[in-house]
Amino acid sequence: MLIIDGKKTAADIRRELHDRVAALSARHGRPPGLAVILVGDDPASQVYVRNKEKACAETGIVSRGIRLSAGVSQHELEAAILELNADPAIDGILLQLPLPRGLDSQCCLNLIDPAKDVDGFHPVNMGRLALGLPGPRPCTPAGVMVLLERHGIGVAGKKAVVVGRSNIVGKPLALMLLHANATVTVCHSRTAGLAGEVRSAELVFAAVGRPGFITADMVRPGAVVVDVGINRTDTGLAGDCDFEGLKGVASAMTPVPGGVGPMTIAQLLTNTVDVWLARTLKD
Ligand SMILES: Nc1nc(=O)c2c([nH]1)NC[C@@H]1CN(c3ccc(C(=O)N[C@@H](CCC(=O)O)C(=O)O)cc3)C=[N+]21
Ligand SMILES: [Mg+2]
Numbered sequence: 001m002l003i004i005d006g007k008k009t010a011a012d013i014r015r016e017l018h019d020r021v022a023a024l025s026a027r028h029g030r031p032p033g034l035a036v037i038l039v040g041d042d043p044a045s046q047v048y049v050r051n052k053e054k055a056c057a058e059t060g061i062v063s064r065g066i067r068l069s070a071g072v073s074q075h076e077l078e079a080a081i082l083e084l085n086a087d088p089a090i091d092g093i094l095l096q097l098p099l100p101r102g103l104d105s106q107c108c109l110n111l112i113d114p115a116k117d118v119d120g121f122h123p124v125n126m127g128r129l130a131l132g133l134p135g136p137r138p139c140t141p142a143g144v145m146v147l148l149e150r151h152g153i154g155v156a157g158k159k160a161v162v163v164g165r166s167n168i169v170g171k172p173l174a175l176m177l178l179h180a181n182a183t184v185t186v187c188h189s190r191t192a193g194l195a196g197e198v199r200s201a202e203l204v205f206a207a208v209g210r211p212g213f214i215t216a217d218m219v220r221p222g223a224v225v226v227d228v229g230i231n232r233t234d235t236g237l238a239g240d241c242d243f244e245g246l247k248g249v250a251s252a253m254t255p256v257p258g259g260v261g262p263m264t265i266a267q268l269l270t271n272t273v274d275v276w277l278a279r280t281l282k283d
Contacts, residue, residue: 002151002252004226006143009150010262014059017269021060024277032061032276034092034118034268035084039077040070040100044232049096055265061272064090070100077103078111085113091276092118094268097168115279118271121168129172132179136271141173143263144205144226145180153203153224153252156181161198163187163214163240164207169228173205206240216245225253228260 025031034056038049049065056063066080077099084093093116099105109117114124120136128135148155160182164170170186177184182203187194198204198218206214207228219225229240239256246253254260 001247001250004147004151004252004254004259006147006254006259006261006263007257009147010143010266012150013146013263013266014055014269017059017266017273021273025060028276028280030089030280032091032272033064033089034061034094034272035064035066035087035090037066037068037077037080037084037093037095039068039072039096039103042098042100045096045098052094052265052268055269056272059269059273061269062089072103074103074107077108081108081111085111085116090116091279092116092268092272094118116275118268118275119168120172120271126167126172129175136275137176137267138168138172139267139271140169140228140260140264141176142271143267144173144228144260145176146267147254147260147263148224148226151252155203157183158202159183159185159200160203160205161185161187161201162205162207163194163198164205164209164228166207169207170205173207173228177203177205208240210240211238212240212242214241214246216242216249219246219249221249222251223249225250226260227254227256229256230261 036049036052053063084090093112095108097105109121112122114122117125117136120138125135155177160177162170162174165186165188174184174186185197187197195218199220202223204223204225211231211233225241227239227241231238237257
């Protein structure tokens with residue numbers, strides 16, 4: 001079984017982006033700028049945001065961390081977003097999710113300038129994705145597509161099953177697979193005969209958020225399995241798939257950690273460079 005190395009692929013992409021940014025910064029007058037808004041002190045979110053800032057530094061992207069207390073009001077948070085929308089040095093804005101209780105994330109996402117929306121979560125950019133029009137794409141599913149491409153794993157004409165229908169992973173991933181000409185089934189908690197659906201797939205994408213949910217008996221021999229799950233368990237970070245059990249069944253599989261996670265950050269950097277190029281070419 002091939003272990004699909006997301007860590008290495010993400011490092012390749014960071015190096016390529018670094019070289020592009022270095023070559024283009026003079027012509028574009030300034031380096032790319034990314035603002036990351038972190039509300040509250042959730043330890044997992046702090047780790048993610050630190051990793052994003054480190055990856056920016058490595059790539060030549062100037063990152064600005066906006067740290068707000070968990071007690072910030074909806075109005076104050078919205079004011080911070082509007083200020084970043086108006087700031088010419090900021091190309092990309094990322095609002096780290098989930099927000100603490102009492103804050104309305106969709107209202108905040110709706111306020112981010114779609115031209116600076118490096119998460120691709122604004123309704124306009126989700127609409128562009130649904131229509132197949134260009135625009136920033138959600139980082140995790142876009143990173144999954146790049147990971148497959150760079151491993152020569154084609155999806156056109158293949159039967160793909162996506163388990164999970166979240167707005168940030170399952171739903172956009174299903175649309176991306178569809179645009180890449182896969183035949184796509186989306187399964188969720190109310191799917192009847194879920195195991196049978198998964199077993200019929202040549203490509204399995206697990207984004208449920210339950211450790212070990214996808215077991216060997218559910219997977220067709222030779223299938224490619226992409227594990228999008230990030231679950232913090234007593235024994236450490238775990239995906240949604242029984243990795244050990246699947247070793248004898250799948251032809252290729254992404255590990256957790258070291259699979260999709262690093263690709264999510266690489267795609268955030270790619271989206272930031274893309275919006276920077278689009279914005280600096282305009283003025
Ligand atoms: N607005 C927003 N955009 C996001 O893209 C976003 C978010 N909010 N909130 C949280 C989720 C989760 N996410 C991950 C990013 C990197 C790793 C990652 O690098 N994982 C490493 C391990 C890191 C660790 O040890 O925790 C790996 O899988 O190898 C994982 C998960 C982005 N998210
Ligand atoms: Mg998830």
